[in-house]
Amino acid sequence: MAEYKRPDNEQEFKENFKQKKPLMNDTQAHYESSRCLFCYDAPCMDACPTGIDVPLFIKQIQTGNTDGAAKTIYDSNWMGNACGTICPTGVLCEGACVYNHQDVAPLLIGRLQNYATMSVIESGKQLYYPGEDTGKKVAIIGAGPAGISCACELRTLGYTVDIYEAKSQPSGLTVHGVAPYKISNEEVMAEMDYLQNQLGYNIIYNHPISTKEELTKLETGYSAIFIGVGLGITAPLNMTGENLKGVHGAVEFIEELRMKHSEMKIAQRVVVIGGGNTAMDAASGSARLGAEEVTLAYRRGKESMGAYDFEYDLAVSAGVKGLFNASPLEIVGGESVEGVRFVKTELVNGKLTNIDGSEFTVPCDMVIKATGQAKQGSLLSLIDKLTLDEKTRIVVNADTNQTTNPMYFAGGDAINGGAEVVNGAYDGKLAANGIHQWITQN
Amino acid sequence: MEFTNGSLKTKDMNKKDKIDLSVNFAGIKAPNPFWLASAPPTNSGYQIMKAFDAGWGGAVWKTLGMPTINVSSRYGSTNYRDTRIAGFSNIELISDRPLEDNLREMAEVKKHFPDHAVIASLMVDTRKEWEDIIKQVEDAGADGIELNFGCPHGMCERGMGSAVGQEPEVLKTIVEWVMEASNIPVITKLSPNISHIVDPGLAAVQGKTDAISLINTVKSIVGIDLDSYAPYPVVDGKGTNGGYCGPAVKPIALHMLKDLMQHPEIKNTPMSGIGGIETWRDVVEFILLGATSVQVCTAVMHYGFGIVRELESGLINFMEDKGYTTIYDFAGKALPNVTDWKHLNLKSEVKAKINEDKCIGCDLCYIACDDGAHQAIALPTDGSRIPTIIEKNCVGCNLCSLVCPVEDCITMEKFDDGTEHETWHELTESDRIPNTWNDDRAGGKGHYVPEPAEALKHKRKDKAGIK
Ligand SMILES: Cc1cc2nc3c(=O)[nH]c(=O)nc-3n(C[C@H](O)[C@H](O)[C@H](O)COP(=O)(O)OP(=O)(O)OC[C@H]3O[C@@H](n4cnc5c(N)ncnc54)[C@H](O)[C@@H]3O)c2cc1C
Ligand SMILES: Cc1cc2nc3c(=O)[nH]c(=O)nc-3n(C[C@H](O)[C@H](O)[C@H](O)COP(=O)(O)O)c2cc1C
Ligand code: SF4
Ligand code: SF4
Ligand code: SF4
Numbered sequence: 003m004a005e006y007k008r009p010d011n012e013q014e015f016k017e018n019f020k021q022k023k024p025l026m027n028d029t030q031a032h033y034e035s036s037r038c039l040f041c042y043d044a045p046c047m048d049a050c051p052t053g054i055d056v057p058l059f060i061k062q063i064q065t066g067n068t069d070g071a072a073k074t075i076y077d078s079n080w081m082g083n084a085c086g087t088i089c090p091t092g093v094l095c096e097g098a099c100v101y102n103h104q105d106v107a108p109l110l111i112g113r114l115q116n117y118a119t120m121s122v123i124e125s126g127k128q129l130y131y132p133g134e135d136t137g138k139k140v141a142i143i144g145a146g147p148a149g150i151s152c153a154c155e156l157r158t159l160g161y162t163v164d165i166y167e168a169k170s171q172p173s174g175l176t177v178h179g180v181a182p183y184k185i186s187n188e189e190v191m192a193e194m195d196y197l198q199n200q201l202g203y204n205i206i207y208n209h210p211i212s213t214k215e216e217l218t219k220l221e222t223g224y225s226a227i228f229i230g231v232g233l234g235i236t237a238p239l240n241m242t243g244e245n246l247k248g249v250h251g252a253v254e255f256i257e258e259l260r261m262k263h264s265e266m267k268i269a270q271r272v273v274v275i276g277g278g279n280t281a282m283d284a285a286s287g288s289a290r291l292g293a294e295e296v297t298l299a300y301r302r303g304k305e306s307m308g309a310y311d312f313e314y315d316l317a318v319s320a321g322v323k324g325l326f327n328a329s330p331l332e333i334v335g336g337e338s339v340e341g342v343r344f345v346k347t348e349l350v351n352g353k354l355t356n357i358d359g360s361e362f363t364v365p366c367d368m369v370i371k372a373t374g375q376a377k378q379g380s381l382l383s384l385i386d387k388l389t390l391d392e393k394t395r396i397v398v399n400a401d402t403n404q405t406t407n408p409m410y411f412a413g414g415d416a417i418n419g420g421a422e423v424v425n426g427a428y429d430g431k432l433a434a435n436g437i438h439q440w441i442t443q444n
Numbered sequence: 445m446e447f448t449n450g451s452l453k454t455k456d457m458n459k460k461d462k463i464d465l466s467v468n469f470a471g472i473k474a475p476n477p478f479w480l481a482s483a484p485p486t487n488s489g490y491q492i493m494k495a496f497d498a499g500w501g502g503a504v505w506k507t508l509g510m511p512t513i514n515v516s517s518r519y520g521s522t523n524y525r526d527t528r529i530a531g532f533s534n535i536e537l538i539s540d541r542p543l544e545d546n547l548r549e550m551a552e553v554k555k556h557f558p559d560h561a562v563i564a565s566l567m568v569d570t571r572k573e574w575e576d577i578i579k580q581v582e583d584a585g586a587d588g589i590e591l592n593f594g595c596p597h598g599m600c601e602r603g604m605g606s607a608v609g610q611e612p613e614v615l616k617t618i619v620e621w622v623m624e625a626s627n628i629p630v631i632t633k634l635s636p637n638i639s640h641i642v643d644p645g646l647a648a649v650q651g652k653t654d655a656i657s658l659i660n661t662v663k664s665i666v667g668i669d670l671d672s673y674a675p676y677p678v679v680d681g682k683g684t685n686g687g688y689c690g691p692a693v694k695p696i697a698l699h700m701l702k703d704l705m706q707h708p709e710i711k712n713t714p715m716s717g718i719g720g721i722e723t724w725r726d727v728v729e730f731i732l733l734g735a736t737s738v739q740v741c742t743a744v745m746h747y748g749f750g751i752v753r754e755l756e757s758g759l760i761n762f763m764e765d766k767g768y769t770t771i772y773d774f775a776g777k778a779l780p781n782v783t784d785w786k787h788l789n790l791k792s793e794v795k796a797k798i799n800e801d802k803c804i805g806c807d808l809c810y811i812a813c814d815d816g817a818h819q820a821i822a823l824p825t826d827g828s829r830i831p832t833i834i835e836k837n838c839v840g841c842n843l844c845s846l847v848c849p850v851e852d853c854i855t856m857e858k859f860d861d862g863t864e865h866e867t868w869h870e871l872t873e874s875d876r877i878p879n880t881w882n883d884d885r886a887g888g889k890g891h892y893v894p895e896p897a898e899a900l901k902h903k904r905k906d907k908a909g910i911k
Contacts, residue, residue: 028851040747053452061754065723069765070757077454130454158454431452 005321008268008292015264018290019182022316023087026110026117034110035064041100046111049098052079052428056095056111063118071118073129080151081427083123083193084176086116088184089424090310120189123196130200133160138441141166141224143211146174147423148414149230150194151430152437153203159438163203164224168210172198174232175415176423178257181283183290187260214384221409226437229382229396229405229412230430233375233420239275243333244371252276252284252372259287269368271295273342274322275330276372277307282317284370289320297364299325301347302354325364329356333369341365378416385410395419402436403429411437463763464770465756467501469737470655470714471629472588474561476501477771478727478752481718481739482565482590482633485749487539489549493556498749499756502561504631504657504739505550507538507592508577509567509604514540520666520676522692531692532742533666535677535684537598538567543577547584554585563631567592567604574618575625588628591619591653593644594635594660596687606660609635612647619651631716634658634700636693641700645710656704657716657739659697661687690742694720698733702782705734722751724758731771732778786872791864794840794856796820796833802853805829809844809854817843819894837892 009015026034038060046056055074062071075082091097091112099108122129140156142149145167153163171177177190198205211217220227236251238244248269259266268291274284277300285298298317300307304326307314318324328344335341346360377394389397389406396405396412403411413429415421465476479502480486480495487506495503514536524530539546554562564581566589568574578589593615595605608615615632622630632648634641636659648656663685665675675683697719704710717735721727722743730738743751759771768774798809810831813821820837821844824830833844845854871877878885 029849032851040751042748042750055753058750058753058757061723061751062757065725065754065758067724067754067758067761070754070761073761074757078452155454428452431454435452 004289004292004294005319006290006292009264009290011264018292021087021186022183023113023116025120026113031063031114031117034114035060037101038064038109039100045098045100046095046109050078050095051422051424052085052431054078054082054095054115056109059118060109060111060114063114068118068121069125069127069129072122072127075115075119076129079424079427080154080197080431081147081176081193081423083116083119084147084173084180084185084190085424085427086112086114086119087189088176088180089422090312092312093310094424119193123192126196126199128200130154130158132157132201135162136160136441138162138225139164139223140226140228140437141220142228142230143220144168144174144230144232144414144416145172145205146230146232146414147176147426148232148416148430148433149174149228150197151427152228152230152411152413152434153430154197154201155431155434156437157201157203159434161225161438165203165205166209166211166220167205167207170207172205174230174426175253178260179253179280180260180423181256181287182260182263183286212381217384225409225441227410228430228433228437229385229410229416230414230426231378231381232415232426234378235376236371237374237376239330239371239373241330241332243335243339246333246335246339247337248335248339248367249333249369249371252280252370253375255284255370256280256287259291266291268293269366271297271366272368272370273297273299273364273366274370274372275299275342276374277302277309278372278374279309279313281370281372282309282313284372285322286317286320288368288370289317289322293368295366296320296322297325297366298322299328299330299342299344299364301327301329303327303349329354331361334363339367339369342369375415375420377419382416393419399436401432402439403433404436404440408440462769463760465501465759467737467771469561469629469716470588470631472502472561472563473559474501474737475559476756477731477735477737478755479503479561479563479716479737479739480744481741482507482563482592483741483745484536485741485744487541489553492549492553492562495744495749495752496553496557496560499752500560500749502563502737504563504565504590505539505546505586507565507567507595508543508546508581509538509592510569510573511542512537512540512598515679517677517679520686521690522666524692527691529690529742529746531664531666531688532690532745533664533676533686533688534661535597535679535686538565538592538595543580547580550581550584550586554587561587563588563590565590565592565633567595567599569602569604571621574621578622578625582626582628586628588631588654589622589626590631590633590657591622592633592660593618594633594637596635596637596661596663597685606635606637606663609644609660610638612643615644616647616651619648619653623652629654631655631657633660633718635660636696636700636719637663641703642707642710645704645707649710649713653713655714655716656710657718658700658704659693659719661689662693662696664688689719690746691720691722694726694729698729701730701733701735702779705776705779706782722746724755724762727755727759728762729778731775733782734776734779736771736775784869786869787867789865789867790871791860791866793859795835795838795859796840796842796844797855797857798831798833799853799855800830802850803830804850804853806849807831808847808849812843812847817841819892839891 006018009018040057044057059071059074095111096108101108139162142165145165156163172194236253272288272293289296327347329347331343341363343363346357379394387407396417411433413433414426467477482504486503492503518536520533521529522531564586593609599605600607632653667676715735716737717730718739721740810821820834821831848854
């Protein structure tokens with residue numbers, strides 16, 4: 003039997019996708035914050051990609067200055083609330099907390115962060131105001147974490163900002179990609195509204211930028227352009243049977259799941275191919291949607307998976323079965339998928355090798371390919387003098403996030419090839435300061 | 445412009461501009477009211493420059509005077525519930541560094557930070573010594589002088605420090621000498637080791653001091669070592685009384701500040717509040733009782749200069765919320781509300797209320813009230829652990845709300861309609877106070893108390909059945 007019953011309504015969906023890091027209550031926040039040592043040159047702060055002054059905001063919570071705590075967080079990270087619940091804190095701030103050295107549980111930094119930011123989001127307290135108008139305009143392509151952060155920062159610096167977004171909602175993969183048990187759609191949107199209300203940037207929805215003409219228009223209408231387009235759809239496997247009915251890309255699957263909730267259809271038997279965090283999310287998601295059997299198949303051994311251990315553990319606890327050292331050969335079926343044929347693998351002199359004659363088929367009704375997202379190469383190729391590296395990542399100056407075409411800046415997954423929301427938040431902010439510097443000097 | 449990971453703080457130019465934290469304290473100007481108290485954190489120019497760079501607005505240099513020799517093992521603390529330093533005790537003397545070095549560094553600090561307040565704390569003996577040292581710190585560029593009449597250990601055995609602070613007449617004479625010799629503002633720092641703080645306070649004002657700071661440390665013994673049978677800190681098998689400070693002494697300091705600020709002859713003297721300040725809230729409380737600068741020692745010794753970030757952010761947030769633009773807008777605002785007991789309204793009535801949804805059933809409120817207060821909380825009989833308030837017995841003492849471990853679970857609700865007002869003072873004036881042993885007008889008359897023998901009916905559960 004499956005671990006989870008198929009959710010038939012929003013209530014049941016919420017049960018199955020219960021928040022992993024629920025909002026703390028006042029007593030929890032009070033006790034937890036009282037544990038923080040206020041370390042000097044704190045390692046937790048160093049481990050945060052946006053360098054949030056963690057000891058300060060925790061002390062502010064402890065002294066009842068929750069608004070001040072929220073401000074400390076947003077001063078460094080415009081996605082402060084989302085990051086608090088969805089950052090892989092165990093490998094970031096919390097992993098660095100000094101308590102770990104004494105086998106004492108580290109501070110629950112992410113949840114404390116979320117406690118402070120949620121409090122201002124709920125009260126609507128204005129912490130920021132647009133800067134004095136510079137009379138200059140900046141265009142942003144993509145309203146993901148990188149684009150939104152860039153917009154916020156540019157507004158405080160006094161720029162008019164227009165964001166062109168292909169979809170109908172802001173926040174990019176935060177609402178379309180991140181697993182639903184990490185953050186709810188409402189919570190993501192509440193932070194988006196909170197920021198936009200106080201800083202007033204424009205978002206032009208359902209407006210993908212895809213042609214040379216559109217780019218030229220942006221180039222003439224704006225002083226600078228920020229590219230925050232992230233990555234594309236799931237990359238093709240180039241394998242027989244890939245186009246059968248019932249074969250899905252993981253990113254598209256999760257996006258549908260986040261948008262449809264209990265309306266989402268799931269098959270009885272699901273095979274997820276991949277070993278990264280997205281594969282874990284897709285597998286967990288399938289299980290929580292009530293699939294009877296979810297198999298997570300990965301080419302190499304368990305220890306080589308790119309996913310964080312806690313993500314794998316989470317998938318296993320949802321009822322997912324791991325299948326390791328199994329490389330997919332083809333997806334079989336007539337019109338619809340009926341199974342995946344694998345071959346067993348082993349490491350020979352450090353090289354992954356198929357074991358001849360070990361082929362076997364796992365029967366299933368649905369296949370989710372979590373084998374990485376394609377790059378946004380076609381759009382990027384339309385921009386003059388834009389250098390991409392061998393992995394199709396945009397090359398930028400590390401101090402300013404300026405690309406090789408000086409009027410373009412970039413950040414987020416489009417330059418790092420796929421990381422976390424917190425990295426996109428940092429990049430957007432860095433780029434905004436780079437843009438400001440560049441415009442001021444020209 | 446170069447960014448490294450983590451240095452990208454958003455500059456918020458719009459809001460803070462409206463708030464002006466700068467102070468002019470008896471003529472001593474500083475960018476903010478956060479000053480370091482004369483103590484180890486102000487022992488050297490290096491430390492003071494580091495502190496100014498971190499955001500502190502002023503510093504009172506570690507007390508200068510005749511050279512001293514210090515012992516090894518100097519501090520002890522009250523580690524209440526693992527806070528490590530709830531109270532802090534020291535047996536250190538005034539600066540043991542050569543005066544020359546201190547003065548040279550003082551001049552250098554002033555060169556780098558001309559707008560920050562550098563105040564020289566002094567403690568010497570004879571009139572000649574006072575005149576000499578004042579001249580020297582003035583030449584070094586000090587913005588003011590603080591007279592240390594507070595140190596309660598060592599120096600007082602030599603007739604200085606608290607030995608002066610405890611003798612108002614002597615204190616006044618020395619303040620007069622100093623006022624005559626000094627061309628810069630003078631702050632007199634008081635010792636709390638005295639029954640009536642007004643006595644030395646008044647002496648300082650009569651000696652024409654420009655300002656007062658308080659408190660210095662409180663005479664204390666923080667604990668006894670259970671192996672050597674000597675008080676902490678132990679020096680070669682022996683100890684001595686220390687000076688107590690840190691969060692534990694804040695209530696004493698607040699009270700003394702209030703006494704001075706309500707005295708008609710003292711209240712116009714600028715006050716620098718000291719004693720247990722660690723958070724923005726402490727700062728605001730001192731200001732509400734009339735302080736217009738605050739000084740910090742222990743919190744910095746625990747956490748470093750970085751805590752000023754929390755002080756500043758919290759103070760600004762408070763001022764924004766309340767609509768203040770300078771600290772003078774609210775300095776002393778609590779003073780009219782601190783009155784004598786006899787003027788409190790006897791008709792005002794609050795009673796405890798338990799929020800059942802929040803209660804976690806520890807029953808601490810029950811036992812606190814039953815054993816330690818007024819038997820006004822009942823245990824449930826329905827098998828739950830959620831107690832109830834017996835309203836007719838609740839005298840509104842607050843105890844249960846103080847022991848309850850859940851935020852906002854027990855609240856004290858107003859019961860009177862606010863129309864009646866009667867004080868002990870009014871009762872006395874109109875000759876209506878209870879004045880016989882069993883007077884019907886006494887407050888506790890008619891208050892329910894169980895019969896003594898009821899006490900023996902309470903038995904703690906004993907699972908094993910063994911008595
Ligand atoms: C399944 C999954 C789970 C994840 N889980 C986590 C997690 O738990 N925690 C975490 O921190 N990170 C997680 N991430 C990673 C994180 O979501 C990304 O690193 C982050 O969102 C990148 O931000 P971005 O702004 O660079 O790009 P995106 O979030 O991808 O945003 C790009 C935006 O640009 C828009 N866009 C694209 N092309 C165009 C165009 N041509 N014109 C106009 N608009 C365009 C897109 O619609 C989108 O809104 C996850 C990612 C995935 C795929
Ligand atoms: C180790 C130590 C040394 C001190 N030395 C002095 C001193 O030299 N002169 C002085 O006026 N006060 C001295 N003090 C007292 C402090 O300036 C301050 O008045 C007191 O510590 C209360 O403030 P706090 O609670 O913030 O520590 C000293 C305090 C400590 C802990
Ligand atoms: S942003 Fe993420 S990594 Fe940084 S402190 Fe917050 S939860 Fe930790
Ligand atoms: S490392 Fe841990 S204890 Fe130290 S400041 Fe950070 S959260 Fe607090
Ligand atoms: S002290 Fe608070 S939590 Fe404990 S029983 Fe009483 S009301 Fe409940």
